[in-house]
Each structure stands twice: as C-alpha cells, then as structure tokens.
Amino acid sequence: MLQLNKVHHIAIICSDYEKSKHFYTEILGLKAIQEIYREERDSYKLDLALNGEYIVELFSFPNPSERPSRPEACGLRHLAFEVNDIEQTRNFLIKNNISSETIRIDEFTAKRFFFIADPDDLPIEFYEI
Structure with missing residues (x-):
C-alpha cells in the first residue's frame, strides 16, 4: 500500500x-x-x-491562461487555512481591503468558515478549528 x-x-x-x-x-x-x-x-x-x-x-x-470558472472548474477547488478565531481573521482581512464572504457554518461539522479570493481570483477558505 x-x-x-x-x-x-x-x-x-x-x-x-x-x-x-x-x-x-x-x-x-x-x-x-x-x-x-x-x-x-x-x-x-x-x-x-x-x-x-x-x-x-x-x-x-x-x-498565463485564466482559470475557466470559479469555483466549480475541474481541478483544484480551493486552498484552505485553519484559524483559531474566524471573526478576527475576517476582520483583519476586511481592514486590509480584502473582500470577504460572510461567515458560514459547515453543515456536517458545525465549524465556521468563509472564503476570499487571492489577486487572481483563486478561492481561499479560512476554517475555524
């Protein structure tokens, strides 16, 4: 194996x-x-x-060629970072002029998360532990 x-x-x-x-x-x-x-x-x-x-x-x-669509194109879907405090993370990003989705709750784990986009519109997730 x-x-x-x-x-x-x-x-x-x-x-x-x-x-x-x-x-x-x-x-x-x-x-x-x-x-x-x-x-x-x-x-x-x-x-x-x-x-x-x-x-x-x-x-x-x-x-470089552009990504075909977001976020459901075939291939790597997103990059996710684990964080301790989801609200503090989101507030920091917003204060630094980074657009953010609202905080959501994972229906299976009950953990909070949200997405932003990098400068090339690649999706990045922040997931609270």
Missing part, C-alpha cells in the same frame, strides 16, 4: 507576481524562504512557509 506522509506544497501560478507576493506574504503572513528568478522562463518562483513548514510555491509566467 502507498504511504503518504503529508501534503508537501501547493503550486500557484499568478498573473501579477508583485501583487501576489504582497498578498501571500504581507496579508496572509506566509514567510518567503527562497525566491528564484529563472531567466530562461522569464519566471519567478517564490517558496513560502507557514509556521516554519514549506507549503506554497508561487510562480509567475508570462501570459
């Missing part, structure tokens, strides 16, 4: 590297652990960590 240890990372391709870099590091608070410019691809790769764990690769490529 295959044995998986954990999710190693999630790769995200952005359309505006500086805008996305600011969002993921300054708004979400992920820590940049390595940034590489790949001249042959005219592409940046930024490795980001959460609480010391490498979790996101942020890529830039010239003229």
Whole structure:
C-alpha cells in the first residue's frame, strides 16, 4: 500500500507576481524562504512557509491562461487555512481591503468558515478549528 506522509506544497501560478507576493506574504503572513528568478522562463518562483513548514510555491509566467470558472472548474477547488478565531481573521482581512464572504457554518461539522479570493481570483477558505 502507498504511504503518504503529508501534503508537501501547493503550486500557484499568478498573473501579477508583485501583487501576489504582497498578498501571500504581507496579508496572509506566509514567510518567503527562497525566491528564484529563472531567466530562461522569464519566471519567478517564490517558496513560502507557514509556521516554519514549506507549503506554497508561487510562480509567475508570462501570459498565463485564466482559470475557466470559479469555483466549480475541474481541478483544484480551493486552498484552505485553519484559524483559531474566524471573526478576527475576517476582520483583519476586511481592514486590509480584502473582500470577504460572510461567515458560514459547515453543515456536517458545525465549524465556521468563509472564503476570499487571492489577486487572481483563486478561492481561499479560512476554517475555524
């Protein structure tokens, strides 16, 4: 039987590297652990960590194609972050000019959650533990 240890990372391709870099590091608070410019691809790769764990690769490529639809396109649906205080998280994002859905309750777990969008309109969920 295959044995998986954990999710190693999630790769995200952005359309505006500086805008996305600011969002993921300054708004979400992920820590940049390595940034590489790949001249042959005219592409940046930024490795980001959460609480010391490498979790996101942020890529830039010239003229990436757009996501077909949101959020029900085939493929990765959304990125979710666990938080301790859902209201505090939502208020912080709103104060930083990030549009937010209202807080909802998961009908199966009774936990609270909400969604925002990153600079490329990729859905990001915050889920209260």
